[in-house]
Amino acid sequence: MTRTPRTGPGRGWLLRLVIAFAFAQGAVSMARPAVSYRALALGADEAAVGVIAGVYALLPLFVAVPLGRRTDHGRCAPLLPFGVLLISGGCALSGIASSLPAMAAWSGVMGLGHLCFVIGAQSIVARQSAPDEQDRNFGHFTIGASLGQLIGPVAAGALISGQGGTLGRTSALALLVSAAVAAVALTSLWRIEHRRAEGAGGRPGHKVPVRAILGARGVPAGIFISMAVLSATDILTAYLPVVGEHRSIAPATVGLLLSLRAAATIACRLVMSPLLGLLGRRALLTTSCLLAGLLCAGVALPVSVPVLAVMLAVLGFCLGVGQPLSMTTVVRAAPDRARSTALALRLTGNRLGQVAAPAAAGLIAGAVGVAAPFALLGVFLVGAAGLGLRGEGRPEPAPAPGESGTAPVPSESAPAPVRPEPAPAPVRPEPATAPPEAGTAPARRPGADGAPRS
Numbered sequence: 139m140t141r142t143p144r145t146g147p148g149r150g151w152l153l154r155l156v157i158a159f160a161f162a163q164g165a166v167s168m169a170r171p172a173v174s175y176r177a178l179a180l181g182a183d184e185a186a187v188g189v190i191a192g193v194y195a196l197l198p199l200f201v202a203v204p205l206g207r208r209t210d211h212g213r214c215a216p217l218l219p220f221g222v223l224l225i226s227g228g229c230a231l232s233g234i235a236s237s238l239p240a241m242a243a244w245s246g247v248m249g250l251g252h253l254c255f256v257i258g259a260q261s262i263v264a265r266q267s268a269p270d271e272q273d274r275n276f277g278h279f280t281i282g283a284s285l286g287q288l289i290g291p292v293a294a295g296a297l298i299s300g301q302g303g304t305l306g307r308t309s310a311l312a313l314l315v316s317a318a319v320a321a322v323a324l325t326s327l328w329r330i331e332h333r334r335a336e337g338a339g340g341r342p343g344h345k346v347p348v349r350a351i352l353g354a355r356g357v358p359a360g361i362f363i364s365m366a367v368l369s370a371t372d373i374l375t376a377y378l379p380v381v382g383e384h385r386s387i388a389p390a391t392v393g394l395l396l397s398l399r400a401a402a403t404i405a406c407r408l409v410m411s412p413l414l415g416l417l418g419r420r421a422l423l424t425t426s427c428l429l430a431g432l433l434c435a436g437v438a439l440p441v442s443v444p445v446l447a448v449m450l451a452v453l454g455f456c457l458g459v460g461q462p463l464s465m466t467t468v469v470r471a472a473p474d475r476a477r478s479t480a481l482a483l484r485l486t487g488n489r490l491g492q493v494a495a496p497a498a499a500g501l502i503a504g505a506v507g508v509a510a511p512f513a514l515l516g517v518f519l520v521g522a523a524g525l526g527l528r529g530e531g532r533p534e535p536a537p538a539p540g541e542s543g544t545a546p547v548p549s550e551s552a553p554a555p556v557r558p559e560p561a562p563a564p565v566r567p568e569p570a571t572a573p574p575e576a577g578t579a580p581a582r583r584p585g586a587d588g589a590p591r592s
Contacts, residue, residue: 149275150329151262151266151329151330151331152263152275152278152279154326154327154328154329154330155259155262155263155279155282155326155330156278156279156281156282156285157282157323157326158218158222158259158282158323158324158326158327158330159255159259159279159282159283159286159323160282160283160285160286160289161286161319161320161322161323161326162221162222162225162252162255162286162320162323163252163282163283163285163286163287163290164285164286164287164289164290164293164316164319165225165226165229165286165290165316165317165319165320165323166225166248166252166286166290166316166320167286167287167289167290167291167294167375167396167400168289168290168291168293168294168312168315168316168319169228169229169232169248169290169294169312169313169316170191170194170290170372170375170376171291171294171295171298171375171376171378171379171389171392171393171396172232172233172294172297172298172309172312172313172316173190173191173232173241173245173309173313174187174190174191174376174377174379174380175298175305175308175309175312175379175389176232176233176241176305176306176309176310176313177190177238177241178305178379178380178383179305179306179309180236180237180238180241180306181238182238184380185501186238187376187377187380188376188498188499188501189242190238190241190242190245191245191372191373191376192493192494192495193242193243193245193246193249193493194245194246194248194249195249195488195489195490195491195493196246196249196489196493197246197247197249197250198249198250198252198253198485198489199486199489199490199493201250201253202253202257202482202483202485202486202489203348203479203482203483203486205217205253205254205257205482206257206261206478206479206480206481206482206483206485207345207478207479207482209257209258209261209478209482210261210475210476210477210478210479213331214257214258214259214261214262214265214331214478215258215262215327215330215331216258217254217255217257217258218254218255218258218259218327218330219324219327220251220254221251221252221253221254221255221256221258222251222255222320222321222323222324222327223251224247224248224250224251224252224254225248225251225252225255225317225320226251226317226318226320226321227244227247227251227317228244228245228246228247228248228249228250228251229248229313229314229316229317229320230313230314230317231244231247232244232245232248232313233309233310233311233312233313233314233317234310234314249489253485253489256485257478257481257482257485259279260276260279260465260478260481260485261477261478261481262330262331263275263276263279263465264465264469264477264478264481265477266331269470272465272466272469272470273410273411273414273462273463273466274410274411276462276463276465276466277407277410277411277462278407279462280407280458280461280462280465281404281407281408283461284400284401284403284404284407284458285400285404287371287375287396287397287399287400287403288397288400288401288404289397290316290319291375291392291393291394291396291397291400292393292394292396292397293312293315293316293319293393294312294316294389294393295388295389295390295391295392295393295394295396296390296393297311297312297315298312298389298393345476345479346473346475346476346479348479348483350473350476351472351473351476351479351480351483352483354471354472354473354480355471356467356468356470356471357467357468357471357472357480357483357484359467360463360464360465360467360468360471360484361464361468361483361484361487362487362522363423363427363460363463363464363522364460364461364464364465364468364484364487364488365487365488365490365491366427366460366491366518366519366521366522367427367430367457367459367460367461367464367519367522368460368461368488368491369488369491369495369515369518370430370434370457370515370518370519371457372491372495373495373499373511373512373515374396374399374434374437374450374453374512374515375396377499377511377512378392378395378396379392381437385440387443391443395443395446395447395450396450398447398450398451398454399450399451399453399454399457400454401451401454402450402451402452402453402454402455402458403454403455403457403458404458405455405458406454406455406456406457406458406459407458407462410458410459410462410463413459419463419467422459422463423459423460423463423523424523425523426456426457426458426459426460427456427459427460427519427520427522427523428519428520428523429452429453429456430453430456430457430519431515431516431517431518431519431520431521431522431523432516432520433449433450433452433453433456433516434453434512434513434515434516434519435512435513435515435516435517436449436516437449437450437453437512438510438512438513438516460522464484465481465484468480468481468483468484469481495511495514495515495518498511498514499511499514502514
């Protein structure tokens with residue numbers, strides 16, 4: 139991959155981006171369980187909670203790739219405040235909604251805002267990070283998400299309390315507070331995108347086909363692993379409150395359990411570089427997905443709260459690996475002119491998982507039981523571990539210096555390769571004269587004077 143020059147002094151832009159992401163993700167992480175509790179207060183069953191959680195990702199599913207195309211050939215920063223405004227509006231309107239369809243609609247607006255923010259932010263990190271900084275910068279970037287996932291559920295659990303009618307009132311208050319938390323992210327969105335990075339995308343009108351992006355080695359595996367990990371995090375956030383209701387676990391305790399999972403994820407991303415050096419990318423991805431799958435299935439068991447806390451802590455550590463490494467994998471494998479589109483395809487896979495997984499979880503929970511979705515997630519993550527192991531199992535020939543993991547794209551300015559001229563054909567020596575057969579007279583050669591020799 140061609141080394142991208144540094145586009146600005148220091149890494150202050152990354153710190154401001156992490157802070158903004160922490161507030162935006164904190165608002166979403168606070169709103170998601172609040173939406174579930176408010177839906178339960180309005181009379182929703184397990185299946186309806188799954189449908190509302192799926193609508194959160196339905197609208198973004200159709201706009202991710204167009205947004206990625208736009209970001210490839212333009213600026214990334216305008217998507218950030220636009221996404222924050224949509225998140226804040228979706229949270230506030232969900233808090234005042236009085237019907238389940240209205241809650242589902244505003245949940246979709248919240249999901250669209252989150253998608254806009256994440257596409258813009260990930261594209262900035264990819265564009266402004268040198269190749270040897272991408273693992274570290276993406277890891278630090280996702281710390282912002284983990285901080286939000288750490289604080290949001292605790293705040294939601296502290297605000298949501300009571301049963302029956304009071305549960306609907308306190309969950310509405312949590313949604314209104316989450317709208318204010320999202321708005322705070324606007325204070326950190328200054329000088330995020332450097333001027334020299336604004337024109338780093340390809341020429342407008344030149345689009346790399348989606349099939350070519352998905353055909354690059356590493357992109358499909360990165361998308362699937364990211365989808366499995368995010369689906370696990372999403373269903374855990376949406377359905378642990380339902381599990382708590384069935385097991386008589388207080389909302390504040392559920393919030394603490396979700397925050398413990400997020401804290402373990404932060405710890406994982408802080409030690410990402412040593413883990414990569416110790417285990418390597420393939421072993422780290424495979425092991426973390428396998429352990430996460432087993433632990434997700436274990437959540438379905440009727441264990442005590444302390445045992446559940448230990449399981450969620452280890453689960454959070456394992457889930458912290460997939461997101462940053464899948465970002466780096468997709469960015470390195472995608473063509474230079476389509477990195478934002480490749481990241482958008484990865485987010486499309488994430489949203490597809492967020493649509494299908496909660497809906498399937500709701501149907502399974504309604505038919506079998508509330509613990510069944512976690513067993514389904516376990517199978518999903520174990521499959522991702524197998525795919526990650528097989529995806530890098532066979533060695534590939536070393537890629538050309540232009541890109542990593544994809545076929546080299548010829549540069550317009552580079553001269554055409556000069557083929558070496560074929561070597562001249564070797565001169566064959568004249569065949570030696572066969573010896574005379576027995577019983578025949580040897581042929582006579584003429585002498586120097588033309589007379590035959592005897």
